[in-house]
Amino acid sequence: MLKLIAHVLKEKRKALRLPIILMSLDSVGSMLLYIMLYFTIVKLLHNTLTGEIIITYSLICLGAVVFRLIIYRTGYYLCFARGAEVCAQMRLDLANHYRALSLGYFNRHSSGALLETLVKDITNFELIITHTLPALVKTAVTAALILIGMYCIDVPLAIAQTITLLVLVPFLHWGNSLAEHFGNEKHRLTARMISIVLEYIKGIKVFKAYNLTGEKFDRMLYSLETVRKTNIKAEIKLSLPAAVYFIAAHFLLPLALLSSVYILKSGSVSPEKLTAFMLMSLALSGVLISFEHAYGLLKGLKPAAEHVQKAYTAQPLPCLQTAGTAKVTTGTTVGETRQEQSQPFDVSFEDVSFSYREPFHTFQNQSGESNTERETDGAKQTAVLHSISFEAKQGTVTALIGPSGSGKTTIANLIARFWDPQKGTVKIGGKDIKETEPDTLLQSVSAVFQDSILLSDTIYNNIKIGKPDASESEVIAAAQAAQCHEFISELSDGYNTMLAEGGAALSGGERQRIAIARALLKNAPIVLLDESTASLDADNEWKINAALDTLMQGKTVFVIAHRLNTIRNADQIIVLKNGRIEEKGTHTELMQKRGTYFEMIQEQQKAAGWEVAGN
Structure with missing residues (x-):
């Protein structure tokens, strides 16, 4: 002892x-x-x-x-x-x-x-x-x-x-x-x-x-x-x-x-x-x-x-090589041209397979029935990705689409190295991301996920997370670009408004716009957007898309979307199904193939014409 x-x-x-x-x-x-x-x-x-x-x-x-x-x-x-x-x-x-x-x-x-x-x-x-x-x-x-x-x-x-x-x-x-x-x-x-x-x-x-x-x-x-x-x-x-x-x-x-x-x-x-x-x-x-x-x-x-x-x-994510780590410049002013990077930010997946490790613990409930609950011992492998290979060039937009559970968000998580794949290699600029210090890697990534997480702090500090040394004018500029300056200014304490319980008092769209402002302020070379406009109303969506266009200029962008009309102009569309790549190409190319992507477009068009029956 x-x-x-x-x-x-x-x-x-x-x-x-x-x-x-x-x-x-x-x-x-x-x-x-x-x-x-x-x-x-x-x-x-x-x-x-x-x-x-x-x-x-x-x-x-x-x-x-x-x-x-x-x-x-x-x-x-x-x-x-x-x-x-x-x-x-x-x-x-x-x-x-x-x-x-x-x-x-x-x-x-x-x-x-x-x-x-x-x-x-x-x-x-x-x-x-x-x-x-x-x-x-x-x-x-x-x-x-x-x-x-x-x-x-x-x-x-x-x-x-x-x-x-x-x-x-x-x-x-x-x-x-x-x-x-x-x-x-x-x-x-x-x-x-x-x-x-x-x-x-x-x-x-x-x-x-x-x-x-x-x-x-x-x-x-x-x-x-x-x-x-x-x-x-x-x-x-x-x-x-x-x-x-x-x-x-x-x-x-x-x-x-x-x-x-x-x-x-x-x-x-x-x-x-x-x-x-x-x-x-x-x-x-x-x-x-x-x-x-x-x-x-x-x-x-x-x-x-x-x-x-x-x-x-508990073992942290290993760094195979610390010497010669690429320098990353982040946090330039919104709309400002990024300074020269020490490496390109092309992203490539080479034969990547990934499984979630899911341990379970069995216990008895009140009625004596056996239930299963996640715990720390034992393990069950749940395969999510199978032999995924693709390349996304810097300055291009890659859209990841597919049904729920097809592996879209998992790919985004692997790019940010929230996980390591069991097989294959994820590279940025031709270099295995395992050879880059995790903190350095995360400096090069901005992410706006579907479930925006806000801290119990002021709105100002929540936006400033993207660039801790940002000036007040930079924070406000990011908020304006994300179309959230107006509603923030209407609050009694403005940018100094405290967000309790992760911003529960704000609407989903307001939380999402603050998260987008945070990403705009960080201005990193790789951008991950997971249904980033899903919680926005139609009136603000086009404004946000304009702000995102500014954010995405010259960067390697990954967009996860269910509304296919939002990704038609993507440079590359990757269609995922059951953890595998079904199709890959531009909107025009995939429509001509008349495959899975074509069918998804047809289904969404039918859904768009659906109405609630009246008396």
């Missing part, structure tokens, strides 16, 4: 050495109080206790208390302050590490599990390094000092006490094995409970619309009840070894008393030393109880440390 903590902390553990040492020194001060009590009892037994001696002993005890106060206060403050700093940095490091992972990692782990690791597990880990570990070290040092004192007084008696301590070990191991087991179980159930609660909160609008609030609430209630029952079961199971250990630890003093009868008769130990031994036995019992509590808590929190370590050791 200590190795696990050291592995998670790495270099950060150096910051915790001094506070733990200081808190351990507190045990020396506590032992001094017992020593003075022993001397006082000796003086009483010999009837030599005077007022002067009492004052001297009292001053020594007062000094010990002051020493403990200073040492403990300093160690306590440093332990908590440095522990908080370490864990705050751990959260930042872990969040930064998450950025380097593929989207597959987030698909394999529920939002509840990720949230629990980033928030609760690190909070529990902070509890380990600020409370549990110092307490464990302190009690261990105190117990060692007491045992040394016992052996100095009488070896046979000390051996008897040591044997009693060894008897405690199996009960300590038993209880802590149970604590670790239930710790893992509670962690798994809590992560699932958080996911269900988040789902309920986020989906409450849909649940109300379909009258599912009762059903979904029952599912959440069942999850909460499962966690409650597991916690109660854990306490019941842990109570037996804890009780046995508690009784055995308190048997140290009766053992010393029983032994004293024989020792006093034999005359091998003086009454004074025997009195000291009794005091030490009493102190040792209390220390052992504290040790069991700290050690049990440490084992119970072990899953938190394991999950933090597991998150840290």
Whole structure:
């Protein structure tokens, strides 16, 4: 366990050495109080206790208390302050590490599990390094000092006490094995409970619309009840070894008393030393109880440390070669001619195949029926793309069309290297994207997805994400080009309006236009548009298309669209079906083939003439 903590902390553990040492020194001060009590009892037994001696002993005890106060206060403050700093940095490091992972990692782990690791597990880990570990070290040092004192007084008696301590070990191991087991179980159930609660909160609008609030609430209630029952079961199971250990630890003093009868008769130990031994036995019992509590808590929190370590050791997307990475210039003013790039931004797929890895976990619902839920163990491969090959030249527009699930968005994700294909190569400028640092690659890509994600921040800062060092005039210019300046200006706080819950107060079209403004501001050489105008009304669509025309000039553009009339002028149209390329060419070429694309055009034209029947 200590190795696990050291592995998670790495270099950060150096910051915790001094506070733990200081808190351990507190045990020396506590032992001094017992020593003075022993001397006082000796003086009483010999009837030599005077007022002067009492004052001297009292001053020594007062000094010990002051020493403990200073040492403990300093160690306590440093332990908590440095522990908080370490864990705050751990959260930042872990969040930064998450950025380097593929989207597959987030698909394999529920939002509840990720949230629990980033928030609760690190909070529990902070509890380990600020409370549990110092307490464990302190009690261990105190117990060692007491045992040394016992052996100095009488070896046979000390051996008897040591044997009693060894008897405690199996009960300590038993209880802590149970604590670790239930710790893992509670962690798994809590992560699932958080996911269900988040789902309920986020989906409450849909649940109300379909009258599912009762059903979904029952599912959440069942999850909460499962966690409650597991916690109660854990306490019941842990109570037996804890009780046995508690009784055995308190048997140290009766053992010393029983032994004293024989020792006093034999005359091998003086009454004074025997009195000291009794005091030490009493102190040792209390220390052992504290040790069991700290050690049990440490084992119970072990899953938190394991999950933090597991998150840290998740492998990021590899970079095969870091030297000679292409320089990318992004963030020029909207409409400004881009400076010369150090490489062309042609995009090519060479025999690319890709499968999503989908792990599943089986559990039983309230009625005992078996259900399947995504979890972290096991895996099922879902093939999405099969031997995809094409090339998109810089300065051209490539449209990706096809039915839902045909692999359109997956291709866009592979270009941005949110995933790595299992087979084949994705190249930009003739270079495998695996040879480019992920951050450098993402600098060259602007994306507007169908589901626009806005942060809980001001509208101004949401647009500025595209170019963090942009001036106010550049942000406003991007908003004007994206046709969102007008509605932003009408808000009470304008660009300083705070967006709560990802911009839930805005319409879908307004959120989409802000996302487009963000992409316009970034002005990257590769543009991914996934149904970017799907949420816009007809009045604004032509304005947005004009802005997109400005955005797309001289760039490698990929457009994912279901409305085929929006991509007729594309330089290349790729028709996907079941993860394979069915057809490829311009609108004119594909219409002449009278194949899948031709049929899709015919179907949409029929749909356009459909009307709701009247009475």
